[in-house]
Amino acid sequence: VSVRRRPRVAVFSTGDELAEPGRALAPAQTFDSNRFTLLSLLGGLPCVASDLGILPDDATHTAAALAEAARSHDLLLTSGGVSTGDEDHVRTAIEASGRLVFWRLAVKPGRPAAMGVLPKSGEDFTAGGTPVMGLPGNPVATVVCFLHLARPLLLRLAGAEDRPLPRFTVTADFAYRKKAGRREYVRVT
8 A cells, every 4th residue: 555644734824913812902903713724624634734823924034934834844825925915925935935836816715826836945946845825814715725726735745636626506596797717706605
């Protein structure tokens, strides 16, 4: 029987606006829910997940934390920090020391998702490296992008078969127009 070691996955949230659940909120803060959602989703997959906390809105700190995690993990997942704001540093950190594979997708929610590769231990990223999946900070976009981008990647790294997510045909009782050329996930009840 062929076996593989379960991939080690590092999980970060990003942003000074985030606080750990259970702590008092400072002005303009919200509780970090994405990290815990991702850790729960990873709990059902063949991997070992590491909770690496919240990265502050600091370019140097973000780049250093991602580089450090890339040395000891097989996949990095970040939540937030991949859009176009002044304090979105994940994409920049990937481009500075690794290779950006894609950024911005024709999907809603989830357009600012990014994927790149960072080197392990100073080696050239072209010789391997650690994939980084930068998920959007919006909680629904985080889940959509995890399920459609990060989950298949993780299963591939684990040597597991990726089974398609369940799909159901339903009839909406409302009209909806979407932008041409974009896949959209609409929340319904």
